[in-house]
Amino acid sequence: MNRPRIALTIAGSDPGGGAGLQADLTTFTRLGVHGATAVTAITVQDTRDVLDFDVLPTHRIVEQIEVTLADLPVAAIKIGMLGSAENVAAVARILAAHPHIPVVLDPVMVAGGGGELATEAVVDLTRERLLPLAIVVTPNTPEAARLSRHDDSRRWGETLRELGARNVLITGGHALTEAEARMKPLPPIVNTLHREDGHVRGFEMPRLPFSYHGSGCTLAAAITAFLARGRDLEPAVIEAQGFMIEAIAAGYAPGQGQHVPNRLCPQK
Ligand code: PXL
Numbered sequence: 001m002n003r004p005r006i007a008l009t010i011a012g013s014d015p016g017g018g019a020g021l022q023a024d025l026t027t028f029t030r031l032g033v034h035g036a037t038a039v040t041a042i043t044v045q046d047t048r049d050v051l052d053f054d055v056l057p058t059h060r061i062v063e064q065i066e067v068t069l070a071d072l073p074v075a076a077i078k079i080g081m082l083g084s085a086e087n088v089a090a091v092a093r094i095l096a097a098h099p100h101i102p103v104v105l106d107p108v109m110v111a112g113g114g115g116e117l118a119t120e121a122v123v124d125l126t127r128e129r130l131l132p133l134a135i136v137v138t139p140n141t142p143e144a145a146r147l148s149r150h151d152d153s154r155r156w157g158e159t160l161r162e163l164g165a166r167n168v169l170i171t172g173g174h175a176l177t178e179a180e181a182r183m184k185p186l187p188p189i190v191n192t193l194h195r196e197d198g199h200v201r202g203f204e205m206p207r208l209p210f211s212y213h214g215s216g217c218t219l220a221a222a223i224t225a226f227l228a229r230g231r232d233l234e235p236a237v238i239e240a241q242g243f244m245i246e247a248i249a250a251g252y253a254p255g256q257g258q259h260v261p262n263r264l265c266p267q268k
Contacts (some may be wrong), residue, residue, distance in 0.1 A: 004034045006072050007228040009221065010065060010091060011080030012041035012053065012108075012117070018260040019112060019214035024078055026263045027221035031243065033228050036072055038064035041083040043117070047213055047257030050115025055083030058090045065094050076228040077101055078221055079130065081108040085121040092129035102227045105134035105165070106220035107143050112213035112258055123147065132164030135233055138220045140174045157194030167233055168194040169223075173207070173215055193237055203238070205245050212251065213258035219244050 007028050014020035021037050028035035040061050043053040061082075068074065077095065082088050095103055107126050109118045118126075127147055131137060137160060139147055148159040160168045172190040180187055186207045193201045222240035231239065247261035254260055 004032055005075045005228040005230070006034045006036060007076045007078065007221075007224050008036040008038065008065070008068055008072075008074045009078045009080065009224070010038045010040060010061070010082070011078070011217070012043050012083065013039055014043055014045060014214070016045065016047055016213075016255060018047055018254060018258070019217050020080060023214040023217040023260075023263070024080065024221040024224075027218050027243075028225050028228075030263050031222060031225035031229070033225040036068045036074060038068065040087060041081055041117075043081075043111075045111060045113070045115065047113070047253065047255040047260070049113050049257075050111045050117065053083070053117070055087065058084070058086045061087055062090050062094065065091070069094070069098060074101055075230075076104065076224045078104045078106065078224040079134075080106050080217060080220070081117050082122060082126075083117075085119070085125045088122055088125040088129060092125075092133060095130075095133045099133075102135040102233075103130075103133050104220050104224045104227065105130055105137040106216055107137060107139050107147055108216070109143050109146060112211065112215070127163060131160065134165050135227070136167040136169055136223065136237070137165040138169045138171060138216065138223070140171045140216055142174060144168075144170045157192060157200065161194055161196070166196045169237055170194070171216065171219065173212070175211070176207075191241065193234065195234065201234075203241055205241065206249075208248060208251065210251065210253075210259040212248065212261060214260050215244070215248065218247060218261045218263060 226236035
């Protein structure tokens with residue numbers, strides 16, 4: 001067998017295996033990509049809540065990334081939870097030294113269950129240093145509002161592109177208003193891709209009546225895997241969304257709380 005393509009995730013650990021680096025690694029594996037990992041933080045959480053987390057010292061994160069990049073031909077990088085402003089700055093410095101590797105930036109701020117995973121300083125430095133290094137940034141709607149500092153959703157994509165992200169995929173799967181949640185059928189999820197040529201394209205997919213843990217990580221990891229396999233950005237986004245639709249349709253609750261996308265699907 002030929003050597004699989006390699007993707008690196010720089011992310012936090014979720015012990016329940018639903019989100020974070022565990023979600024990334026399962027997604028990479030399912031999509032035929034060898035996953036390398038640089039652990040940034042160790043969260044203590046279940047499928048309901050984040051109880052606590054420790055952030056690793058910056059030098060340990062830098063060392064993990066540097067030894068990996070020196071040894072393995074990493075074809076794409078995914079960034080998830082970084083945990084501190086110092087970590088954001090250090091990761092940005094390394095990425096800037098490897099401009100040929102495409103970077104998918106998932107600007108993690110809040111866990112699926114609502115726990116805060118990023119301080120204001122992390123968000124500010126992500127905007128300043130990481131956005132300009134990303135081939136695509138994948139915020140959900142609250143993240144897009146916070147990163148772009150706009151209340152007006154019509155300005156989010158354009159503003160994030162002006163701040164330096166080449167492409168922006170705003171995901172629409174976040175919580176519904178109470179009125180929307182009572183609609184039958186539920187309103188679809190619409191993800192919006194703001195492309196580097198200024199074109200804006202919406203992608204619609206069915207919404208299921210559950211709250212998901214790890215869906216943002218899974219979509220961004222799937223885009224990373226397809227980029228590692230050599231796809232251009234838009235085809236990678238389209239294939240990743242196809243994978244998500246299947247994974248969500250086969251989603252399950254591994255514990256007492258939220259559902260997770262079934263990244264093992266389809267089973268062969
Ligand atoms: O889905 C965002 C996310 C990223 N990284 C870690 C997480 C979560 C959500 O729970 O726990 C470690």
